[in-house]
Amino acid sequence: MKALTLFGVLWKTCTQIKTKEEMGLLGMEDGIITFVWIATVVSAVGCAIFGAVMWNKGGEPK
């Protein structure tokens, strides 16, 4: 849920980009592309965090 909320906030912020100064955030012309560029990076980092947090969970019972 936290991840979905994060992506929701990111979407809202990126799709409201209108001015050239705001566009300078990543140099993209379209806020949707800015969103997906950031979301791709965030999702990879999220996978890394998930894997690290769950590192010792789900093992076979001895």
Place this chain on the structure above:
Amino acid sequence: MNFAILVPVLIVYMGIMSWLAYYGYKKTVTESDYLVGGRNIHPSIMALSYGATFISTSAIVGFGGVAAAHGFSLLWLAFLNIVLGIFVAFAIFGTRIRKLSLELNATTFPTLLGKRYNSKFITVFAGIMIFVLMPAYTSIVLIGGGRFLQESMSMNFNLALIILAAIIAIYVVTGGIKAVMYTDAFGAVIMLIGMAIFLFVTYKAVGGIIDGHSGLSAMKDLVPQALVDQGHRGWTSMPEFGSPLWWTIVSTIIMGVGVGVLAQPQLAMRCMTVKDDRALYRSVLVGGIFIFFMTGAAFVIGPLSNLYFYNGSGEISLSVAKGNVDLIIPIFINQLMPEWFIYLFTLTLLSATISTISSLIHVQATAFGQDILKTLGVNKFLKMNPSRIGVLIGVIAAVILAYLLPAGIIAQATAFWFGICAAGFLPILIGALYWKRSTKKAAIASMITGFTVSIIGFLFFHLKEASAIGLSQAIFGKATLLPFPWTHVDPLFYALPLSTFVFIAVTLMDKSANVNKQQPEKAKIIPAVSE
């Protein structure tokens, strides 16, 4: 390229790969070892093998080239690849696939579905679909590898195809899934290093992240008129909503491949090879980073190649490659990268090709040997193990198709295979994992609906395939039967909802859905995954 350096590098590389394949061969004793790696593969090896199988030269060369033509909108696919292809596939579906395959003693994807629904028909039908339709995908991966060797090593394309096919056949015949996964993992490490360096060098060459993106944004007036007419609005914008290009990118490239990954037999079966859920959770870490540096990097590098070429020669990528998108990335590498890197990248793409094809051939072979012949009671075929015969048939079919398929279709053919798998397998896979009430009749009806509607869509509605195949023209006198937008809407868009609807509707109407309540002893054999 200096062959005095390249040849020794290739010899060392092939030596390591051969040793790993031999190690896999020595470790392959039982049938379970050959099919699912004895269900005890290390999580890092599983994740890297999964990633290397997922990412072929098709993803790097083909989709990278498509991204060069169409822009950053393809990053949606990278995003879905990480979220669905890694997180959902391992942490959500994967844990259940592993448990169910263990409970049912299933060692292949079709067998898993067949045993879950207690239907030999499902096993055989799924096996036939894989064995008949997968060679088209295998062959375009082979084409991607062959084209790269042709471009980078000036090797004859025909010779490149045959050498690649022969190497892969030897690995798969002898060592089974262990040889495939060990060599995959080694290849994946090379791919990861190669693509990470390629991404950083590309951003550096175009002036950094923001300057590179801004420079590309400023080039939107250089988009060829033919693409503008299709809805292209620049490399850092989404295509115009509802335009032909929007439909192609969203329905075929992004959704077709992005969603289709969940029902890929060669990927789903990787989850059967690990010991416990912990291994799958750990795989999420490795897999997420790996896929980011593969698809994420390729879909960033592709568009930025336009800026690099324009700064150097005043031409955009499509012009430099003379319209063949499959050649953009190879040409870009040759122009941008230092010579030493080209050797590393040769190995990167060689690894991507070998790892993907070896896994595809392994799945095709087990579809032939285990799912079709063994289910039908044939344990020996021409006095040989049917799976090994399947390897040879799969390799020969892929090579023949590689000669027959036209140029520039790598990304399209990948989307075709991923889309058709999603429509045919995804509803019944989800039902098998999460819906105890789902029935055999519903699974059969859904699977047949998914494949049939997809194939009809490609033959009669979707312009690219329908016009290339020509059946609609021959029968009805026109390239496609329906007008735009149906000509550009990927069949996945209607085949998947339809097969899902059929699955749900038939299950709800099927009175045998109560079989678990009436026959508790049978319910122990055919359950959805126990918690």
